[in-house]
Amino acid sequence: MSLQPRAPRPRPAAARARTWAAALHPRVWSPTLVALAVAAAVWSWVARRSPYVLPAPGSVVEQLAGDPGLYLVNAWATLSEALLGLAAGAAAAFAVAVAVSESVLLRRAVMPLAVVLNVTPVVAIAPALVVAFGFGILPKVVVAALTTFFPVLMNTATGLRSVPREVLQVFRTVHASRWDVLVRLRFPSALPFVFAALRVVFPLSLVGAIVAEFSAAGATAGLGTIIKVAAANSQLDRVFASIGCLALMGALLLLVVTTVERRVLSWHSSQAR
């Protein structure tokens, strides 16, 4: 029997180039462009008729261009709160999910608490946290972490249990240790679920940070503070400039998750194209 050549890896450079070429085709981007143009037209029309509902797009752009430093500094403040919260919340959720999936006792103890925590509105907790932790970065990080925690916990716990019974049986017939089952079966099986949660939670962490900033408005940096103060002064262009920054940040965060997901989960059916 002759030595056969290695089968090619799933996605060689040529295939990637083809994907990019396909993405640049007008068929792909033109609908988005048209929708954006329509939205802009509607916006300008409304802005001209009632300037207290929407500021003119031009004035928002002017506002951004006039003081880019202000928006950069505050966007960075909000983003770092959100990212720190994400990291802490997701790490804690992952650890708890593993503990809960390995021990029935822990599951019974922890899950009701987690559910209670989840059904309590974060908006209500935020002021209390500001009282507790002061006007620094800590309460914002905690609120962002809280918004992250529950979705990641639930999805990871479900994912860790998603190993098919027959696969577990095969591993049991060779007396695989719990550790082997956890690391070689449960972790990889949970990944699609974890990413599904991250896709929700990455943009959501911004909401957490903003809500916390609202609760301590005026005393701290962040786009939330800018929005709150500007809205009180009816500076709609400032409000919308900040909202634009937030939308952009959310989109970027989502892009990061989906890009990483595409790499890590290339084997999963959700990534089939």
Add this chain to the structure above:
Amino acid sequence: MVEQRADGDEQAFVAVRDACKVYDDGPRHVTALHHVDLEVPRGRFVSVIGPSGCGKSTLLRLVAGLEEPDSGEVRICGRTPAHAAERKMVGFVPQTPALLPWLDVLGNVRVLEKVNRAARRRGPEPSRAAPERCDLAGDPVALLRRLGLGEVLHRRPGQLSGGMQQRTAIARAFALQPQVLLMDEPFSALDEFTREAAQLQLLDVWQELRTTVVFVTHSITEAVLLSDTVVVMAAGPGRVAGTVDVLLDRPRRSGLLDSAALHEHEHRVRELLSSAWHAGAGAGR
């Protein structure tokens, strides 16, 4: 004493003695196995056939150590299934391929190597070092080539046909170099043509490795083509109705499928099945 039995076990390498298994299915009790005996000599290919629900999978799970019998005992090479699992003596091929979708074919075949590494240190394996087993046994790539998977070593399960997936699962079990190979209807989901090809590839590999096999199937032809002995089970409650020794020369090839000798054996298995069916219908239903 255990070691002695391990050497002198030509009689029963896999032995199930007087095993009973009852499931609590809500208010009802389902007797899956009723005083079942099974003896498989070393190096034999034994098929278990019977109607759906007669306890074939249950029997296999008992031998694999995935479940305990309510009474009776199971021995593999003189050891309990739990001991056998600790020593990685048992290869298991479930009804679905049960591959890991994030690993490629070769990765799937090798993954069991990496778990329970202590097994190799846990004691001598009587037949593992048999000299004629060398070239296929220790080499997953050679094994996969022989099973017709040489071209797809680095593909993921999602990119394989059903037949390829099932053969990968079989390669994974053979790669363990197990003392006993347990297969639960591995080909039942395949179309006729793919199934025949897979059967012949399995025969080809088995011819060389001569692992002791317990093979559960629904197909009479498959049972006769592959095995040395066909164990016929009957349902309600699950029990052994009889056995048919298959006296066909090895190595067996595809031409055999049309032969009178094969049909003759099929006929005997079918007779046993139907007489057990009528006996069961008279007594139980």
